[in-house]
Every structure is written in structure tokens, then in C-alpha cells.
Amino acid sequence: MEIVLALAIGVLSGSGIWLLLRPRTFQVIMGLSLISYAVNLFIFAMGRITLNAPPVIDTAWGADPARYADPLPQALVLTAIVIGFATTALFLVLLLASRGLSGTDHVDGQEHSQ
Incomplete structure (x- = not known):
């Protein structure tokens, strides 16, 4: 998965x-x-891709604090x-x-000959 990303x-x-x-x-x-x-995509990947993990650490229910999805990169990307x-x-x-003012869509405003 990491190589594809x-x-x-x-x-x-x-x-x-x-x-x-x-x-x-x-x-x-x-x-x-x-x-x-x-x-x-780079920012989203920095948040550690974690599947089937809660977005927030819930220590009251005994969840593993090492296994959670970081919500900050998701908020930044959104x-x-x-x-x-x-x-x-x-x-x-x-x-x-x-385009309306200059009549061309070239960045420098001039058509280049090929």
C-alpha cells in the first residue's frame, strides 16, 4: 500500500x-x-494509514493508545x-x-511560432 501511495x-x-x-x-x-x-496525499499519508482504528484515543474503555488514526492530517487535508x-x-x-483582454491564453501573452 505504501509503494502505491x-x-x-x-x-x-x-x-x-x-x-x-x-x-x-x-x-x-x-x-x-x-x-x-x-x-x-502527502499530508494525509503522514498521519499513518491505520485501518479499522478509532480516530480519537479512548483510554476509558481500555483502547490501545498506539492504535488510533490521527485526526489532524484529515482536518488539514479537508x-x-x-x-x-x-x-x-x-x-x-x-x-x-x-483571455478576453489579450485574445490569447499564453502565459507571456504571445503566440510562439512552431
Whole structure:
């Protein structure tokens, strides 16, 4: 499971960096989104993936304190998803405004000859 998670984080990071280096605005926005997803997975993985464990330690009922799911990374990732969604919506509005004003969606505003 850990190798699959590490590969997913690596593929998302690599794809996001590759898209960030592209000349079109929409590709840059998609690259930022992919890097955001990679960071969210990384933060979520730092909370120790524990299956069938309570999210909070319950010592009153004799639960094993070493076997619990940490709720803090889950809360951080949930907050990051909401902020990422709002940021992506803002970038898309800026993309549409820039496209309307300049007539192109290139990052530098100029079409490059192939």
C-alpha cells in the first residue's frame, strides 16, 4: 500500500511540474491543481494509514493508545481541499478575463511560432 501511495504522489508531482512549465494558462492551472493533490496525499499519508482504528484515543474503555488514526492530517487535508477549490475557481476567472483582454491564453501573452 505504501509503494502505491508513494508512486501516486510522485506521478502527481511530476505531472504537475510538467504542466506548470507549459506555455498555456489552463495547463498551468491544471499543474497547480495536480501539485495540490500531491501535497494533500502527502499530508494525509503522514498521519499513518491505520485501518479499522478509532480516530480519537479512548483510554476509558481500555483502547490501545498506539492504535488510533490521527485526526489532524484529515482536518488539514479537508481544509486544503476547500482552499484549493476556491483558488482554482479564482484562477479560472482570471484565465477567462486575461483571455478576453489579450485574445490569447499564453502565459507571456504571445503566440510562439512552431
